[in-house]
Amino acid sequence: MILTEKTFKNLLNYISDGVYLVDTNRKILYWNKRAEEITGYQSKEVVGKYCFNDDLRHIDESGMQLCDKDCPLVIAIKENKYVEKHVFLHHRNGYRVPVNLKTFPVIDDMEKVIGAICVFNSAIEQTSLRRELEECKEQSYVDDLTGVFNRKGLEFFLNKKIKEVKRYKRKICVLFLDLDDFKVINDVHGHCMGDKVLKIIAESLKNNLRADDIVARFGGDEFVVISEINDKFSIEFLARKIKMLVEYSFFKTESGDVIKTSASIGGTMIKEDDTVQSILRRADKLMYESKLKGKNTYTIS
Numbered sequence: 001m002i003l004t005e006k007t008f009k010n011l012l013n014y015i016s017d018g019v020y021l022v023d024t025n026r027k028i029l030y031w032n033k034r035a036e037e038i039t040g041y042q043s044k045e046v047v048g049k050y051c052f053n054d055d056l057r058h059i060d061e062s063g064m065q066l067c068d069k070d071c072p073l074v075i076a077i078k079e080n081k082y083v084e085k086h087v088f089l090h091h092r093n094g095y096r097v098p099v100n101l102k103t104f105p106v107i108d109d110m111e112k113v114i115g116a117i118c119v120f121n122s123a124i125e126q127t128s129l130r131r132e133l134e135e136c137k138e139q140s141y142v143d144d145l146t147g148v149f150n151r152k153g154l155e156f157f158l159n160k161k162i163k164e165v166k167r168y169k170r171k172i173c174v175l176f177l178d179l180d181d182f183k184v185i186n187d188v189h190g191h192c193m194g195d196k197v198l199k200i201i202a203e204s205l206k207n208n209l210r211a212d213d214i215v216a217r218f219g220g221d222e223f224v225v226i227s228e229i230n231d232k233f234s235i236e237f238l239a240r241k242i243k244m245l246v247e248y249s250f251f252k253t254e255s256g257d258v259i260k261t262s263a264s265i266g267g268t269m270i271k272e273d274d275t276v277q278s279i280l281r282r283a284d285k286l287m288y289e290s291k292l293k294g295k296n297t298y299t300i301s
Contacts, residue, residue, distance in 0.1 A: 040092030
């Protein structure tokens with residue numbers, strides 16, 4: 001049996017991973033159905049464009065644009081080698097999605113590299129957070145706009161975490177983040193666009209945190225993340241990751257304007273004598289220190 005190109009592409013539409021094919025110039029030649037589902041981009045929107053197009057640019061955990069350096073496709077094509085990497089892709093709706101990707105060179109009958117194929121799958125955990133969000137909707141613990149916990153839900157779960165610190169000596173941190181210059185977005189683009197930004201940030205946080213982490217909208221453009229950690233270094237790593245996710249989440253308006261923001265973050269460990277009010281007050285104060293430093297940074301104490 002001989003597989004035609006059409007048959008081969010049809011088969012790729014039925015696999016559970018996203019797949020796309022590029023030539024040696026990184027022009028996208030094929031984009032399967034699963035790639036559409038994971039990224040939100042339809043095949044007709046990307047085929048014929050280059051993978052380093054502004055909409056498709058991947059970043060790593062440091063926020064480095066992989067199209068500028070260390071691109072898996074470039075390595076596969078130029079060095080004729082297999083590359084595996086964990087990256088954050090840009091979803092069509094603006095938020096960042098964690099994916100595991102595997103890139104292979106495509107070789108013709110003359111042993112010449114004629115392109116590369118990228119196979120990727122979503123690395124979003126089916127988290128207990130998502131299950132708890134569903135279960136807590138009836139208790140009015142979930143923010144209607146963003147789909148993460150609201151202040152009432154935050155206070156409920158933060159109380160639980162404080163008790164765990166006291167009873168089981170667990171190390172749990174609280175990060176308070178405030179979006180920078182959010183008022184400008186509302187004033188220039190309107191509150192509907194502002195709401196869209198809040199949804200995008202919430203989705204990026206939900207998609208990229210660990211199974212037992214808590215995400216809540218404290219109010220307005222403020223969010224709180226609660227996470228069990230190992231040490232102070234782990235708080236800094238988490239704060240840096242959140243800063244990167246917020247900074248590189250963006251969307252384009254119909255007029256072509258790119259709307260994005262950044263966050264000022266304060267992070268601290270829960271102490272055994274903390275109350276909900278004291279831990280939030282301390283994290284909020286540290287967040288304001290980040291504002292004074294020039295924004296788009298974090299302060300840990």
